[in-house]
Amino acid sequence: MGLSERVKEQIGALQDNLGIIRKLAGWTVEELGDRIGVTKQTISNLENRKTEMSLPQYIAIRSAIQYEIETNPENEVLAYAVALLLDKREEMAVEEHEQVRHAFHTTAAAASGGLAGAALFALLTTLLGPFRGAGLVAGVVGGVGGWLYNLYAYKGKRDRKKRKEDR
Numbered sequence: 001m002g003l004s005e006r007v008k009e010q011i012g013a014l015q016d017n018l019g020i021i022r023k024l025a026g027w028t029v030e031e032l033g034d035r036i037g038v039t040k041q042t043i044s045n046l047e048n049r050k051t052e053m054s055l056p057q058y059i060a061i062r063s064a065i066q067y068e069i070e071t072n073p074e075n076e077v078l079a080y081a082v083a084l085l086l087d088k089r090e091e092m093a094v095e096e097h098e099q100v101r102h103a104f105h106t107t108a109a110a111a112s113g114g115l116a117g118a119a120l121f122a123l124l125t126t127l128l129g130p131f132r133g134a135g136l137v138a139g140v141v142g143g144v145g146g147w148l149y150n151l152y153a154y155k156g157k158r159d160r161k162k163r164k165e166d167r
Contacts, residue, residue, distance in 0.1 A: 011052075014058055014091055036060035
């Protein structure tokens with residue numbers, strides 16, 4: 001049985017934004033690889049889209065990111081990136097999402113250059129401009145349950161519907 005389109009979209013969104021999120025987490029390619037048990041070449045191939053991200057890789061990377069968010073709450077920029085680039089992307093028009101993605105790309109470059117903490121957050125809020133008050137970040141789901149639930153919720157509904165039809 002293959003992956004649903006929704007799951008494929010979630011995996012694709014992480015793969016499209018993996019470099020940005022990794023830099024905002026403060027990790028090198030090698031450090032992210034070490035966190036999930038793969039080589040730095042594997043991470044590089046995922047970031048450059050030389051290989052497609054698998055479901056187990058997605059789950060491992062999201063788990064590492066969630067752990068970083070929960071154990072390093074002062075890195076607000078990472079939490080915002082995950083919320084806007086991954087979890088709430090469907091709430092934005094394509095053009096808005098590209099503007100938000102550009103803001104995070106610029107912020108990630110600054111983070112790689114050593115900018116951190118309040119200064120990095122100030123840069124992001126300036127770049128996000130009109131999106132700050134748009135409510136897009138409000139209600140960010142905390143904990144692993146939010147993204148993991150969303151990953152499997154659609155599949156569960158589909159399976160229940162199929163079982164009803166089979167009766």
